[in-house]
Amino acid sequence: MTSIELPAEHIQRIERDGDVVAARQTGRRIAAEMGFGRPEQALIATAISELARNIVSYAERGSITFRAEDHAGRRGLRIVAEDRGPGIPDLAQAMSDGFSTGNSLGLGLPGTQRIMDEFDIRSIPGEGVTVTVAKWISR
Amino acid sequence: MAVRVPILRQGRTLIASFQDDLSDSDILSLQGRVLEDVIRHRATGVIFDVSALDVLDSFGTRTLSDIAAAVQLRGARMAIVGIQPEVAFSMVLLGLTLSDVPTALDLETGLALLARAVP
Amino acid sequence: MDDIIASSTGGHGQPGDGTADQLRWFDITDTDRRRAEALAETAGDVADEIIEAFYAHLLSFEDARRHFRTDAQIERVKRAQQTYFRELLSAPLDAGYVENRRRIGRIHERAGVTPTLYVGAYAYYLHSLGHLVMDRRGQDPQAVPLLLSLIKIAHFDMAQALETYVEAREATIEQREREMSELPTPVLQLRDGLLLIPVVGTLDSYRARSLTVKLLEGIRDHRAKAVVLDITGVAAVDSAVANHLIQTMTAARLMGATSVLTGLSADVAQALVKIGVTGETLRTAGDLQHGIEIAERLLDG
Ligand SMILES: Nc1ncnc2c1ncn2[C@@H]1O[C@H](COP(=O)(O)OP(=O)(O)OP(=O)(O)O)[C@@H](O)[C@H]1O
Numbered sequence: 245m246t247s248i249e250l251p252a253e254h255i256q257r258i259e260r261d262g263d264v265v266a267a268r269q270t271g272r273r274i275a276a277e278m279g280f281g282r283p284e285q286a287l288i289a290t291a292i293s294e295l296a297r298n299i300v301s302y303a304e305r306g307s308i309t310f311r312a313e314d315h316a317g318r319r320g321l322r323i324v325a326e327d328r329g330p331g332i333p334d335l336a337q338a339m340s341d342g343f344s345t346g347n348s349l350g351l352g353l354p355g356t357q358r359i360m361d362e363f364d365i366r367s368i369p370g371e372g373v374t375v376t377v378a379k380w381i382s383r
Numbered sequence: 384m385a386v387r388v389p390i391l392r393q394g395r396t397l398i399a400s401f402q403d404d405l406s407d408s409d410i411l412s413l414q415g416r417v418l419e420d421v422i423r424h425r426a427t428g429v430i431f432d433v434s435a436l437d438v439l440d441s442f443g444t445r446t447l448s449d450i451a452a453a454v455q456l457r458g459a460r461m462a463i464v465g466i467q468p469e470v471a472f473s474m475v476l477l478g479l480t481l482s483d484v485p486t487a488l489d490l491e492t493g494l495a496l497l498a499r500a501v502p
Numbered sequence: 503m504d505d506i507i508a509s510s511t512g513g514h515g516q517p518g519d520g521t522a523d524q525l526r527w528f529d530i531t532d533t534d535r536r537r538a539e540a541l542a543e544t545a546g547d548v549a550d551e552i553i554e555a556f557y558a559h560l561l562s563f564e565d566a567r568r569h570f571r572t573d574a575q576i577e578r579v580k581r582a583q584q585t586y587f588r589e590l591l592s593a594p595l596d597a598g599y600v601e602n603r604r605r606i607g608r609i610h611e612r613a614g615v616t617p618t619l620y621v622g623a624y625a626y627y628l629h630s631l632g633h634l635v636m637d638r639r640g641q642d643p644q645a646v647p648l649l650l651s652l653i654k655i656a657h658f659d660m661a662q663a664l665e666t667y668v669e670a671r672e673a674t675i676e677q678r679e680r681e682m683s684e685l686p687t688p689v690l691q692l693r694d695g696l697l698l699i700p701v702v703g704t705l706d707s708y709r710a711r712s713l714t715v716k717l718l719e720g721i722r723d724h725r726a727k728a729v730v731l732d733i734t735g736v737a738a739v740d741s742a743v744a745n746h747l748i749q750t751m752t753a754a755r756l757m758g759a760t761s762v763l764t765g766l767s768a769d770v771a772q773a774l775v776k777i778g779v780t781g782e783t784l785r786t787a788g789d790l791q792h793g794i795e796i797a798e799r800l801l802d803g
């Protein structure tokens with residue numbers, strides 16, 4: 245694997261519908277450059293799509309940050325989706341399959357947890373949501 | 384707004400080919416157009432060719448199911464064709480099964496599928 | 503305490519963790535350390551001699567000699583050995599020390615130095631130091647306590663090296679298991695549009711994912727419409743494995759291919775029922791032959 249110069253961090257603002265597409269394309273590009281296989285690229289792009297859409301749907305605006313990481317030879321991509329929207333009052337409920345206040349499938353958050361290697365969600369009601377996910381390149 | 388998903392007609396089947404990465408509003412605008420076209424052309428089948436898509440997430444999947452249900456209410460059948468391997472892989476892990484819509488490998492098999500379903 | 507007892511199984515990647523606990527376990531106190539340090543100067547003088555003698559001893563063994571190719575190499579390891587020896591007596595026994603000892607242990611492990619050689623070398627040093635102490639301080643009432651301190655420290659040191667051996671072995675085993683779980687799953691084309699996938703071995707979530715990807719790519723590459731998934735050779739099918747299988751078959755369906763699951767034992771059928779699978783959502787057949795017949799009918803129908 246050749247090492248490619250990646251910007252340490254890339255931030256994508258999420259405000260509109262089109263930003264969701266832009267964010268997942270950026271994520272996929274970074275993942276491909278880092279050497280993730282095609283199935284992993286698709287998983288990463290899907291996760292970004294879910295997180296970005298939640299921002300647009302429930303918080304109106306926020307950002308997605310991409311960070312290429314390298315820990316003792318283990319390379320991965322960390323993605324942080326942040327907003328200062330209304331927040332989530334009951335995280336356990338939001339994380340359960342099928343729960344949706346948006347009349348949707350309610351699979352975005354629990355599904356994202358399934359497809360990523362690491363998943364962390366924090367929210368202070370009234371102050372927004374931060375979801376941090378990561379995927380590691382399997383050796 | 385530019386039409387990002389052209390709807391073609393082949394006999395009484397409509398074919399909507401998704402060109403590339405679609406935004407949610409593109410998909411939503413497609414919903415209305417497809418339903419109008421089904422009525423206008425008295426279509427018996429609708430095929431969504433998604434082979435160019437590299438992500439099909441919860442919103443996209445739900446909207447496709449919604450469209451399929453509405454198409455069926457208008458007396459036509461719908462099939463989704465061309466879901467790529469890595470897209471199918473992500474969908475199942477996410478929990479999206481699309482169980483209410485018939486699927487086929489590509490356009491050709493999709494057309495055959497609909498032809499068999501409609502006498 | 504857990505740290506000490508579990509360190510060889512759970513302590514990957516955290517050498518030096520719990521050094522204080524370890525020292526307590528070996529009952530090594532500041533007094534022990536001070537005694538050893540006091541010996542350091544004297545031992546430093548004779549380190550050369552002890553190490554020369556050690557290598558003479560070592561090189562008289564065919565097995566050990568194999569490790570050395572040139573005299574220059576022998577000189578180099580002797581110098582390194584002197585540092586190692588001095589540190590044994592005077593270096594602070596802290597996390598840095600432990601890490602360094604483990605690093606050296608790993609190098610030896612990789613070079614093929616056996617635990618017997620390793621432990622034998624410690625025995626030799628202890629023996630030499632014992633003689634040194636008795637020769638020079640035989641009359642000193644502190645001589646025996648000093649020897650006991652040395653024995654504790656040497657054992658502590660040995661433990662560090664042996665831990666790395668165990669870790670290395672485990673890593674090798676893990677690697678091998680991983681390779682096993684990556685055993686390529688063959689995707690066989692039985693005829694136009696019909697694939698057979700014999701799944702063999704264990705089906706953890708890692709392997710289940712690669713199986714799914716393999717199957718989906720197979721469907722695309724062969725333009726398959728039906729897939730027979732034979733699980734006769736799957737070691738244990740619990741509900742997790744059953745879930746993986748369902749996911750794989752669902753993904754195949756998304757691509758437009760129908761799957762037939764064959765080779766289910768009664769237990770497996772039970773597991774599937776438990777997770778809510780019914781005959782309608784899943785096509786199954788008792789044996790492979792029957793499964794293939796069902797798939798062929800699907801193709802022709
Ligand atoms: N960024 C956010 N701010 C506020 N609430 C959120 C946010 N993200 C998710 N939620 C809440 O958590 C619920 C579950 O989110 P999830 O993404 O799992 O499902 P969904 O968006 O409702 O449906 P789907 O993602 O399947 O289309 C949402 O319905 C919403 O109430």
Ligand SMILES: [Mg+2]
Pocket residue numbers: 294297298351352353441
């Ligand atoms: Mg969502």
